[in-house]
Each structure stands twice: as structure tokens, then as C-alpha cells.
Amino acid sequence: MSTEDRSAKGPHPGGVYRLDPGRPIDIGAVLEGLEDYRPRRRGWAWRGPLPAGSRVPPAPFGYHQISGSPDRSVPLPAASRYFWSIDPQPEVTITSEIASGHFEDDIRRMRMVAWHGADHVMVIRTAGQSHFDGLIEGTPEGVGGVPITRKQLRATRRALDLIEDEVGRPLNLHSYVSGLAGPEMAVLFVEEGVNGAHQDPQYNVLYRNVNMVRSFVDSAEAKTVMNSGSLVQIDGAHNAGATAREAWKVTPELLVQHAVNCAFSEALGYPRDLVCLSTVPPTAPPAPNVRLDLPYAVALRDLFVGFGVRAQMNTRYIESDAREATVTHVLNLLVTRLTSADIQSTITPDEGRNVPWHYNNVAAVETAKQALVGMDGLGDIVSLRRDGPLGRAAREIKERAVLFLEEILAMGGYFAAAEAGMFVDSGYYPERAGDGIARRLGGGVGAGTVVPREDDYWAPVCAHFGRSSRPADFGGRSGGSGSRTGAQPESDVGSACRPAGGCTLCRPDLIPYVDELDPEDNVHRRLEAAAARRPGGLLRPEVEWSGDGVMTLTLFLPAGRDLAAAAALEIAGRLGLEKPEVIHTHVMHPAEGTLVEVKGILPFGVDPASLSVPEAKNLLDEDTIRKDVAARPMTIVAATVGQDEHSVGMREILDMKHGGLEKFGIKGHYLGTSVPVEKVLDAAVESDADAVLISTIITHGDVHRKEMRKLHDLAVEKGVRDRFILVAGGTTVTSEMAREAGLDAGFGRGTKGIEVADFLVRARAAREGREVKGPDGDAR
DSSP states (O other): OOHHHHSOOSSSGGGOOOOOTTSOOOHHHHHTTGGGOOOSOOSOOOOOBOOTTEEOTTOSSEESSEEOOOSSOOOOHHHHHHSTTOOOEESSEEEEEEOOSOHHHHHHHHHHHHHHTOOEEEEOBOGGGGGOSSOOOSOOOOSSSBOOOHHHHHHHHHHHHHHHHHHTSOOEEEEEOOSTTHHHHHHHHHHTTOOEEEOOHHHHHHHSOBOHHHHHHHHHHHHHHHHHTTOEEEOOTHHHHHHSSSGGGGHHHHHHHHHHHHHHHHHTTOOGGGEEEEEOOOOOTTSOHHHHHHHHHHHHHHHSTTSEEEEOOOOTTOOSOHHHHHHHHHHHHHHHHHSOOSEEOOOOTTTTTSSOOHHHHHHHHHHHHHHHHHTTTHHHHOOOOTTSHHHHHHHHHHHHHHHHHHHHHHHTSHHHHHHTTOBTOSSOTTOOOSOOBOOOTTOSBTTTOOOOOOTTOOOOSSSOOSOOOOOGGGTOOTTOOOOSSSSSOGGGTTTTTGGGTOOTTTOGGGOOOOOOOOSSSSHHHHHHHHHHHSGGGOBOOOSSSTTOOEEEEEEEESSOHHHHHHHHHHHHHHTTOEEEEEEEEEEEETTTEEEEEEEEEOOOOBOGGGOOOOOOOOOOOHHHHHHHHHHSOOEEEEEEBTTOOOOHHHHHHHOGGGTOGGGGTOEEEEOOSSBOHHHHHHHHHHTTOSEEEEEOOOOGGGHHHHHHHHHHHHHHHTTOTTTSEEEEEOTTOOHHHHHHTTOSEEEOTTOOHHHHHHHHHHHHHHHTTOOOBOTTSOBO
């Protein structure tokens, strides 16, 4: 299929819509002509790991566990200043779980996380959809997730195809196959190019009370269809850990649930590498979680060789503290690096306080990327001791799991065990607490709806579970029995539907497309509402939906938790925030104070046309600076002044190693830290310097402003103000602040040596009444 065939049409050059990295995605263009859109590919796309020792130029060090870098991305914050703007990517697929409730806002999040390293986007669906007994159409608004519909999937897959082209990396779309509509969802996913899905019959039985027989039959059909589209399937065993009161006690059961789904999937012909075990570390600090989680992780990987591993971050013990959640998640990533994973799922650090916000989706992805790259090659230098406590603990978990399975068999199988409440019991097997989930074989949703097929049953589709006998007059065997398990026999694959003119799995033109059904609850109305929130292109803060106006305040108040929370709400209200709500409190000391975070809606927007945005600096090139300094030698005196002991920032501005002033031939006299301003000026006079550079980091009592003012006043007092170019730097220093203090310039956080050198050369030239011109002859 050509690019033009699969791209959105609209008012764009050449009639083809492509993403411009400098412009927001046009949701209207994505929606246009959606009824004729077809996904460009089916099936899962894994990352391609690079050979051990591979480099990411121009970095001098090699990596042992990375994949190729995307064409476009946003590197980690430290990369642009210290590490050549490199953006190494871990070898494992990284997931971002997205749940705004509006698919059009989901798409914007997907673009953000793709630029930060995610290549697997899992669209959380609204919880109630598991209870539907059929597909839904249109694109209604969701709560805590988005309703999964054909239009939602098609628009999302189309947007991801565009984002793939933008970042230069395949992106996998993921959803859920569960509930009574599971098989229908599986067909929909294969038709619409979805690449992965959760599918586990035990989830339906235990957590949705779907009849056991119906659940396993539906699962067989769904898995067969999914396998035909090469979808990765992720099981649901992790839900036991999320449900149990003490998650670390259900680890033997988790292994059993994994085993049931793996064996069932393999019996249906699903290849092992596409069956991924959803494993979540069962504990979190203040428990000694690595010591408790690692044996379970080792046991799982010992037992399920050849199957995929989807390592998820812990959600069971997340509260409203984003810092606490992030630390827990980094410890989870340590377990991943000490063992293995094929897919690393991420959880946003704000999941314990609200529906995840889009910038926290990015934060979670960056936590995974940063931690995994930081622990690159850990297994080459650290090995797990199997001959000590770790080995014994892992063996014990496996033994308990085997005993669990043996008891299930002795009871008569899985259905009997489910009726007896064997699952999600809070006891550490073989201990039983008697609080497990019990289901009746003849009960639950959909009970009695599974019936035997007639001998001449024929399903004219490419992928189908169970007996399907093509009639003799359509090329079948007389009275043939067809396939009794899994899809049709290999000889029949792709031909079962041919006598009927094909099916939607092989002929997309047969797919019926239903647009919006509700004239009010639809994507077009939501886009209109978003535009109304930003009339004339006003800028408003947002966290969940476009222009939602939500912002946060962080306050420390010298009061206990309850009083501080009440005061924070009053402050937010007086500041004009609408619907203020406390989303986090953290007591620093019961009597000394509490940190409070409040969210609220800002009732106004800012007109971009009214803003004064500083123009980007047009710096001289390095050769021009060197030539000017070589022709007119320059000397500077530098020091960290007052009582300030910080030196790293000044060293980076001066030293050749960091691209500092030495690199350009500027001679520097560095006096050290905690130097009195008088001494700095005296040294400048003695060395006949051209400029004085001071660093002032400490800001208590505005000491940084006082030191800058002192430098200016003392230079005036000594009669040397016009002789020296005076410059200050520091993390909070700005050029405006420095000029207000009487200096010539100020430089803040992130300043590079070439920026200071550029200013010094141009400032000296201006004093001498000349211009410095670049290689193109233009004055800079």
C-alpha cells in the first residue's frame, strides 16, 4: 500500500497528511476519510537488540543491552548538556499505559511518549466494557479509560502509523480481549491492526464472574483469531497480586495461573514467544522488596523458558507520593535487569492520586529508559547466587506452586478448584485463609450458553476454533469433521472462507464501518469543546484533556496535615483557581509543617501574540571566536564569591575539557571558592584582565544579588568600572538580574562555555567600536 493510500487526506500539500515535528497533530486530518483507512501492518514488532559493545556516537563508551535509536526523540535532560545529546534505547520494548477517556487526547499522549522512548502503547479501556456482551460503536467519552470501538481503534492505529514515520520506529498498539464480547473484540483487533492484547480466561472467571465453560470456550476462539494476526497476548495472572490483601503470599498461585494460560495457549497453537507472562513484583518498600521480589522473579523465569515476560511496575502499594512511587518503580527495574524482560511496562507516578496525567506518562517512560540504560550490562558484572538464600527461596516458591497444581488435579481440575475458592486466597499456599474467590460451574454470566456444534457446522472464516466442516459442494470432504482444536488445518488456512467470497480477516473491504451514533457524545463535539476552551488559540495549562485548564500548586505550610490541607484550598481559591482539590499531603513533622499539592482549574488563557519571547541567540561560530581572541588576546579573572563553596559550574565554563573558555584561547585566572569580591577585583587589576567572572549559587537572603551589586559598586569606587566587563553566573542568575545589579551580563543554569565566550568577544568589540563578523560576513 502506498504512503498516499494509507495517509490522511485533507487540506495539506499534495493531499497527504504527514506529521510536522514543529506542529501539533491535526486530529481532524486523522479522522478524515477514516472509513477507507487500512492499517499498514499486522502483528507485533520487537525491538532489534544491537551487538554487545555497540556505541551511540559520539559517546566513547559501549553498551551491552540497547536497541537502535529512533530517528527523532527527546533525550534525557542530562544528555544535551553532558552527553552529546545521545538517546540510547534499552533492548526491551517499553510500554506506556494511557487512560484519558478521550481517544483524541490519547493520540496526543502517544506522540509524546513515542518521542521519549515508548514503542508499545496500551490503551486502558473503561472498566465497564468487560461487562458488555457485544461490540459498541461510535466514540463515547470514557471514565478512567476509553471505550474501545472500531472508530477509536482505526483512528488510533492511523495516528500511530503517522507517528511511526515521524520517529522512525514501529509502534505497537494494545488493548483487552475479555468479557462476553471477547471473541468479537479479537476479530475487531485483527481487522484494525492492533498488535497486542490481554487475553486470559481466568480473568473472566475470577474477576468478571463469567461462566467458566463460556470463558474458556470464548478464550479458545479469541486466542485462535489473535494468533492468526500474530498478536502478542499478555495474561492476567498479575491481577491476583493486585487483589490479594498481602500480595507476596500469592506468588505460588501466580505461577499456577501463568501455567494454566500458557498450557492452554500452546494447546491452541500459540507460539511461546508471543505468549507473555504479566509479572508484577509483589511487594514495595518499606518491605525489603528486592529480597522478597527477586526469588519470585527467578522462579518464574526458571519455569517458563521460551515464553515472553512482560514486567510491570507495582501498582498495589502506590499512594499519592510521586517520589515514593518512582523509587519503587526503579527497584522494580532493578529486578528486571537482574533477571530478564521482553516488555517493560510502566506505571505513572501519579496513579495513586488521580487519572494519570500526560506528562506523567512521559515521566514513567523516562524512568524506565533511564534506569534500564543506567544498569546496562549489569548481568555481566553481577551474578545471582543460586547457592544461598535466593536459590532456596526461589525453589520453595516453585515447590509450593507444584503442590498447588497437584492439588488442583486431585480435586478434578481447574473448574473444581475455582468452585472451591482456591484462587486469590490470602494464605501462603498450602496455608489457606478461606477468603478466596469461589465460582460455580453452572453459574456466572453467560451460563448455559455453550452448545455442541452440529456435524455439518461451517464457519466461513480464515481463523476459527473447533470443528468447522466445509460442505462437499463448497470443496469440503463429504461429512468431513474438519479441525477439532485450534484453527483450521494448515492446508485449509486461508481457504475456509474462499467459497463464501472471503471474510473480513482477509478482505478488509468487507468490514462494515459505523460512524458516530450519538449526536452529542462524540469526538467532533469534544473537539469543538476543546476549541472553545482555547478561543483564538489561547494557551491554557492542561494535564488530561486539551486545554482543560488544570494546574497544580505546591505549598509548604507550617501546620499539621488537616489544617495545612484546609489552608491550601483557601489559598488556591483566593488565587482564583476553580474546583481546587488536595491531591497530596506529606507531613514533614507533626508540629513543624506539611507539604501540600493542590490541583485546580485556571479560569483564563494567555494570548501568545501578547507575549514577548526572547529571540534565540545567534552565536558566533567557534573559529570566529578563536580568531578574534588570537588577534586580540583576552584574559579573565574568575572566582566563586562570598561564602559560596560551589565550583563545578564555574569549572565547566572555564575548562577546555567541558568546552569552556580555554578552548577558545582565553587565558583565565581562577581564584577558587569563597573569595571576597575585593580580592577578585584586585586580581583583575594586577593581571590587566579584560573581564571578571563571578559565580554565586547561594540565594538565602538574596545574597547572590548582594554579591553582584557589591562587585559593581566596588569597581565604581576603585575607578575601574569602565575597564572591565563584569559577568555573573549561577543557577538562579538571569541576565536581567545581573544588569539590574549594574553588571554587563548574567548567565543561568545550562549555560555553555561558547555562550560566555561569544558575549565576551562581542562585548569587547562593542567597547572598541567594531563588529565581529562570522564566516558568512554578517555581523553577529
